[in-house]
Amino acid sequence: MKTIAILNLKGGVAKTTTAINMAAIMATEHDKRVLLVDADSQGDATKTLLPPGEYNTLADLLLDPMQYVHDLIYRSSVRGLDVLPSDFALATVGMPNVNKGRYSQRALLDLRDELSGEYVYDYIIIDCPSSFIHPGAQAAVLAADEIIVPVKADAYSISGAAELAAQVDCLRSVNPGLRVAGCVLTMYYRDEYVDRKIAEFTESAPVHIYSARIRRSAKADGGTESAGGIMPYSPRSAIARDTRAFVAEYLGGEGK
Numbered sequence: 001m002k003t004i005a006i007l008n009l010k011g012g013v014a015k016t017t018t019a020i021n022m023a024a025i026m027a028t029e030h031d032k033r034v035l036l037v038d039a040d041s042q043g044d045a046t047k048t049l050l051p052p053g054e055y056n057t058l059a060d061l062l063l064d065p066m067q068y069v070h071d072l073i074y075r076s077s078v079r080g081l082d083v084l085p086s087d088f089a090l091a092t093v094g095m096p097n098v099n100k101g102r103y104s105q106r107a108l109l110d111l112r113d114e115l116s117g118e119y120v121y122d123y124i125i126i127d128c129p130s131s132f133i134h135p136g137a138q139a140a141v142l143a144a145d146e147i148i149v150p151v152k153a154d155a156y157s158i159s160g161a162a163e164l165a166a167q168v169d170c171l172r173s174v175n176p177g178l179r180v181a182g183c184v185l186t187m188y189y190r191d192e193y194v195d196r197k198i199a200e201f202t203e204s205a206p207v208h209i210y211s212a213r214i215r216r217s218a219k220a221d222g223g224t225e226s227a228g229g230i231m232p233y234s235p236r237s238a239i240a241r242d243t244r245a246f247v248a249e250y251l252g253g254e255g256k
Contacts, residue, residue, distance in 0.1 A: 001112070001115070001120070001122060001124065002124070002145050002254075003112055003123075003124040003126065003143050003144045003145045003146075004123060004124070004125050004126065004144065004146055004147070004148055005126045005140045005148070006018055006019040006125065006126065006127055006147075006148055007128040007137065007140070007141075007149065007164065008130065008150055008151065008160050008164060009130055009131070009132070009160040009163055009167075010156055010157045010159075013150045013151060013152040013160075013186055014150050014186040014214070015040075015150050016040065016044045016045050016048075017229075017239075018148075018150045018184065018214070018243070019036060019125050019126070020036065020049065020127070020229040021229050021239070021240070021243040022125060022148075022250075023078075023081055023123075024078045024229050024231045025231065025243060025244055026123055026251075027078055027079060027080030027081040028078060028079055028080060028081075028231065029244065029247075030251060032080065032122040033080055033082075033120065034080060034081050034082070034121060034122065034123045034124075035073065035082045035083070035084060035119075035121045035123070035124045035125070036049065036082070036083050036084070036124075036125050036126075036127065037058065037083075037084045037108065037124060037125070037126040037140070038083065038084065038086035038127050039058060039086060039108075039127060039128050039129065039134075039136030039137065040086060040128065040134075041059075041087070041088050041089070041090035041091035042129075043086045043087045045083070045086070046083060046085040048229055049078065049081070050076060050083055055074060055087070056071050056085070057072075057084075057090065058072075058084055058139070059086070059087070059089040059090040059092075059093050059135075061107045061108065062090075062104055062108075062135055062139060063093060063103050063104075065107040065110060065111075069111065069114065069115065069119055070119075072084050072111070077232075078231075082119075086136065090135060091134075094133075094134075103135055105138045105139055106139075108126075108140065108142065108143040109139070109142045124143075126140040126143070126144060141174070141175060144178060145179070146179045146180065147164070147168060147178070147180050147181065148180075148181050148250075149164055149180065149182070149183040149207070150183075150186045151183045151185055151186065152185075152186055153185055153194045153201070154194075161207070162206060164180070165180055165207050166206075180207040180208075181208065181250070182207055182209060182210050183205065183208070183210065184209075184212065184214065184246050185198065185209070185212075185213045185214065186214045187214070187215075187216040188214060188216060188242075189215060189216045210249050212242060212245040212246035212249050213242060214242040214243055214246060215238040217238045217239040
């Protein structure tokens with residue numbers, strides 16, 4: 001079982017879209033059993049993959065690590081894809097005046113190690129917020145084997161990816177096995193400036209860059225409101241085809 005954190009310190013780079021679509025494609029087209037952990041207090045992955053309702057969430061796990069696995073994991077509408085949900089309560093977990101700042105950063109790591117029986121997964125994919133001080137991000141980094149960085153081809157996002165690579169080096173003192181698997185370019189479109197930034201980034205990037213580029217697509221917004229994401233909503237769209245190519249490239253390059 002491999003645990004992958006989808007993380008960039010820069011917001012608005014399609015982290016959640018990448019996490020949802022990657023998880024769905026792995027499950028439905030590569031026959032993998034996948035758990036998507038929503039570690040973002042916005043809960044957008046949860047809203048996309050689960051119907052409206054009351055759920056036990058990652059916040060409950062961080063505050064009470066003794067939670068039972070079957071009380072936290074829910075079947076999504078996507079075959080082979082389960083969800084550990086999130087909601088806004090996760091944003092308050094680390095607030096001293098709310099929970100006295102007491103929560104277990106290791107709770108997600110311990111849960112991962114305890115998964116067995118009907119909850120055995122090939123992959124755990126964690127949709128992370130854009131800050132290392134967020135309780136969800138801290139728990140994700142401790143539990144992850146590797147990080148995939150979605151990068152929008154502009155100066156700010158590329159800077160965020162470089163900073164992330166440097167910070168991961170520091171975080172290895174806490175999680176020695178953590179590595180950056182690579183960067184995937186998102187919201188791509190043909191433009192002279194964009195292509196120049198990509199060329200500059202590729203030449204100097206401190207981490208691997210996947211050759212697949214996930215194009216900007218009007219279908220992406222509709223996919224966020226469709227149960228299961230872009231794959232059931234528009235399986236032949238550019239973003240769906242490009243994400244398939246990225247997932248195939250990722251799976252083909254594991255261990256390299």
